Amino acid sequence: MRKTVILVCIGIMVSFAAAYAQSDEPVTYQDFIKGKEAFEENCIKCHSLERPLKKIANREEWDLTLTKMANTGAVLSKKQRRQVLEYLVAKSSFQVKCSVCHSLERPLEKNKEFQDWIQTVRRMAEKRPGHLTDDEIEAISGFLTVKGAETKLY
Ligand code: HEC
Ligand code: HEC
Numbered sequence: 001m002r003k004t005v006i007l008v009c010i011g012i013m014v015s016f017a018a019a020y021a022q023s024d025e026p027v028t029y030q031d032f033i034k035g036k037e038a039f040e041e042n043c044i045k046c047h048s049l050e051r052p053l054k055k056i057a058n059r060e061e062w063d064l065t066l067t068k069m070a071n072t073g074a075v076l077s078k079k080q081r082r083q084v085l086e087y088l089v090a091k092s093s094f095q096v097k098c099s100v101c102h103s104l105e106r107p108l109e110k111n112k113e114f115q116d117w118i119q120t121v122r123r124m125a126e127k128r129p130g131h132l133t134d135d136e137i138e139a140i141s142g143f144l145t146v147k148g149a150e151t152k153l154y
Contacts, residue, residue: 027086029114032142035087038080046072052088053153056095062088090143093136095153101127104153107144117141 043052057065062085070076076084098107112120118141125132132140 027082029142029145031083031086032090032146034080035083035085036146036148038076039084039087042074042076042080043069043084045074053091056092057088058092059085059089062092086139087143087146090139091153094140094143097132097136097140098124100131108147108153110144112145114141114145117144 039052040049043049052065055065066074066076066081066085070081094107095104098104107120118137121132121137121141121144125137
């Protein structure tokens with residue numbers, strides 16, 4: 001069932017405005033799925049996923065971490081690197097911005113499709129004007145859609 005939902009979402013291929021600033025190609029919903037896959041497959045080879053999952057950092061800091069990991073021996077294609085970066089940046093935004101009024105468990109325990117997450121996150125954003133940019137709303141919604149029921153953020 002969950003697979004079907006994801007496939008339907010891929011069809012939507014929402015483009016993430018956040019990416020325009022960073023690269024020529026827009027980030028799509030599929031990038032978030034691939035980013036999560038590449039993250040879970042590669043970032044567990046030398047240490048637990050707990051290490052990156054509990055780290056909260058901005059884009060520049062994550063970029064630096066990924067370079068550090070590549071120098072240590074982590075192997076990602078250029079595309080995968082970018083997908084993992086977007087995934088980790090979105091994850092961090094989620095941790096910072098969604099823990100202000102309630103615990104992260106509240107959204108983490110829910111599964112929704114992308115379009116529904118966008119609506120929920122916009123509703124949250126309206127509760128505190130200026131708290132979330134449009135880019136953050138889209139990225140956090142992308143992260144929440146692909147997170148999976150097992151995601152623990154420590
Ligand atoms: C080839 C081995 C290897 C792989 C693969 C690897 N790491 Fe690491 N990672 C390390 C080592 C060694 C350290 C400890 C060195 C340190 O603390 O600077 C570390 C530490 C970290 C830390 C804590 C230090 C920091 O800079 O914040 C994070 C976060 C991290 N890794 C993220 C990742 C991510 C994300 C990936 C997947 C892209 C990854 N790692 C893949 C070897 C690896
Ligand atoms: C300014 C305070 C505030 C912030 C910031 C906030 N929330 Fe909420 N959230 C609430 C309140 C209050 C409720 C309960 C009332 C409601 O549902 O509107 C709630 C309820 C929820 C629910 C349960 C209701 C539902 O529709 O599923 C989810 C999920 C949720 N928040 C997710 C998030 C996410 C994701 C973020 C970060 C983007 C976030 N919240 C940020 C105040 C906030």
